[in-house]
Amino acid sequence: MCVSDGDSRPPIVKCRMRTTTLFYTGADNINRVSENVAEKIAGEIVLSAEPGRTLRKWRDAFSISQQELSEALGRSPSIISDYEKGRRKSPGIKTLRRIVNAILEIDTKRGSPVLKRYTQMGPHEAIYAIQEFPIGIPAKHVIKSLECKIVACEEKLDKTIYGYTVLDSMRAITTLSAFDYLQVYGWTSERAIVFTGVKFGRSPMVAIRSHPMKPAMVVLHKPERVDELAIRLAEIERIPLVTTDLHLEALINRLKTL
Numbered sequence: 001m002c003v004s005d006g007d008s009r010p011p012i013v014k015c016r017m018r019t020t021t022l023f024y025t026g027a028d029n030i031n032r033v034s035e036n037v038a039e040k041i042a043g044e045i046v047l048s049a050e051p052g053r054t055l056r057k058w059r060d061a062f063s064i065s066q067q068e069l070s071e072a073l074g075r076s077p078s079i080i081s082d083y084e085k086g087r088r089k090s091p092g093i094k095t096l097r098r099i100v101n102a103i104l105e106i107d108t109k110r111g112s113p114v115l116k117r118y119t120q121m122g123p124h125e126a127i128y129a130i131q132e133f134p135i136g137i138p139a140k141h142v143i144k145s146l147e148c149k150i151v152a153c154e155e156k157l158d159k160t161i162y163g164y165t166v167l168d169s170m171r172a173i174t175t176l177s178a179f180d181y182l183q184v185y186g187w188t189s190e191r192a193i194v195f196t197g198v199k200f201g202r203s204p205m206v207a208i209r210s211h212p213m214k215p216a217m218v219v220l221h222k223p224e225r226v227d228e229l230a231i232r233l234a235e236i237e238r239i240p241l242v243t244t245d246l247h248l249e250a251l252i253n254r255l256k257t258l
Contacts (some may be wrong), residue, residue: 126171136160148242201230
């Protein structure tokens with residue numbers, strides 16, 4: 001969720017401009033790689049519909065406790081807890097900058113174990129295609145372009161999609177670690193995730209159900225049929241579930257031109 005201060009620019013533009021300005025010129029003791037990660041974290045939190053939940057995801061990814069983070073910020077642990085549980089409104093951009101820099105500084109003091117692992121990762125073999133849209137695109141427009149059939153949660157299709165990821169379903173489920181899974185979400189979780197090579201859609205929805213990060217929409221590519229459990233899990237998570245029979249190459253090309 002973007003922090004509002006009366007700026008009328010479209011949310012995605014406003015957020016990208018802020019994160020680039022604030023995080024690339026931020027802490028002098030963070031190298032260029034960590035600045036890239038800082039921009040990624042900040043952009044995802046700012047664009048998230050649930051910024052507190054996204055903040056917690058990144059704190060957990062770096063194995064930092066609320067106590068450690070609050071001590072680094074000189075604040076009470078209850079404030080971090082309130083942000084993460086949505087009891088306090090999303091932090092302003094200055095506070096967010098301090099939080100993200102504190103996370104990276106804690107990792108640096110530990111010898112940068114997470115940053116080193118993050119920077120050594122190339123595109124995962126399970127990811128066929130991943131991209132961010134220059135502006136948010138209505139979910140219904142994505143569905144129309146991909147010639148999708150709606151299976152579950154049609155009432156949730158008022159969402160805005162900011163990117164997409166196309167996955168090899170079996171490789172994703174069998175090879176992605178919890179940390180690797182972060183790559184799937186690019187700059188933000190407000191995206192469409194396309195699972196290819198599916199039969200019934202059950203396994204992808206179980207994987208999404210078990211992970212704290214949730215996409216804005218799930219697309220099943222050429223399933224034989226959609227399992228009742230997959231539909232039920234989509235309804236529980238309130239995630240639109242759709243199918244498409246487009247050829248994979250055509251599907252990716254259409255996503256690229258949105």
